[in-house]
Amino acid sequence: MRTETGGRAEEFQQLRPLLFSVSYRILGSVAEAEDAVQETWLRFEAAGAEPRSLKAYLSAAVTRISIDVLRSARVRREEYTGPWFPEPLLADPYQDPERAAELADSVSVAALLLLERLSPLERAVFVLREVFDFGFPEVAEAVGRSEAACRQLAARARRHMADGRPRYEADRKEREELAARFFDALSEGDVGGLRELLAGDVSLVGDGGGKAPQLARAVSGADPVARLLAAVFPRLARLDLVLDRCEVNGGPGAVLRDEEGRVLQTMALDVADGRIQDVRFVLNPDKLRHLGPVADVWAVHRRFRKLPR
Incomplete structure (x- = not known):
């Protein structure tokens, strides 16, 4: 009873x-x-x-x-x-x-x-x-x-x-197909492949809240964003970091984890008009704790900077 x-x-x-x-x-x-x-x-x-x-x-x-x-x-x-x-x-x-x-x-x-x-x-x-x-x-x-x-x-x-809101928002299937091509190009460091998927005025922005390394300002434009992503993510793989693809806030995204599965950051893609309009990272550890154990992002950053180019 x-x-x-x-x-x-x-x-x-x-x-x-x-x-x-x-x-x-x-x-x-x-x-x-x-x-x-x-x-x-x-x-x-x-x-x-x-x-x-x-x-x-x-x-x-x-x-x-x-x-x-x-x-x-x-x-x-x-x-x-x-x-x-x-x-x-x-x-x-x-x-x-x-x-x-x-x-x-x-x-x-x-x-x-x-x-x-x-x-x-x-x-x-x-x-x-x-x-x-x-x-x-x-x-x-x-x-x-x-x-x-x-x-x-x-x-x-x-x-x-x-x-x-954008004039035209992609449907779920279109977003997933675009995201799959994006992450393939990202893992390969394919600047051209990334560039063709990005809107001309795409913006890449990170939220570190002063508690994680982040860009001094947003990066805008398909070519600068493509070159930055292609330069960074293949090198991250050399640190045994894993980009775990998943939905982030109902859309395509990923969680970057260290070799022990601890969370470093999330990435969310905003897709509209058949292109990726925004790439947004959350690195502030205070905003990631609900996702599980959080890695020491500063320690990873120091290891990253020591990698040969």
Whole structure:
């Protein structure tokens, strides 16, 4: 026989993937989203509430917590050293086969960076309404605003998001084929092969947060980016580093690991108009710990610099 507490915990666990996915899209941080979900459980347990719709009740709670966290996090992000990227997410726990592609797009690095342009309320309304299809009454309850105000917030958020999206986004099959060719050329150090896959104005940027070696500035242009990648990655293989291909934030990417399987960095590719538009690296160890043991990136960097060219 289940106890009341056990039953409540089981019901909460069933909704945990949704709660995490909502919070992650609002915050762009795995660690902060996990903390927000845990705080939601603690408040739910302490309140002893028996809501009519548990999904709506818990989603509202995790949204309000996430909004508060985001407001304080924005100050830290403004003081962040170098470019700021969301913490890489290798697998979204919320699974909806009918909307898999749409949900994957909403968690892409490009989409999350667009969401950074929105106010916390706009971001929360957009995530609940446009990504997870919550009704406006539920959205209004979650953010503490009227339905009319939420409709205005949603409209503004949609305009901001639409303004930043590429004209044409590749479908999943096209992205996978392009990524396969990219990683083959990368492993071979094939400058020409890389160049033909990159957009003319492609940008390569790294997020080290001042805690990992990184480029002084973004590298732009197909030829400079192709030459840099072709020069670096074959040499990394000589250090027994492994580029483990996987999905990163719903799109093509990879995790670079050392010889013991520890994480060094992630790479995410943004594909549109039949070319790779952006190559983004996350090297900040604080943003990689949720992926497993993290390698000493500075030690690897020193070994890399000693390699003969």
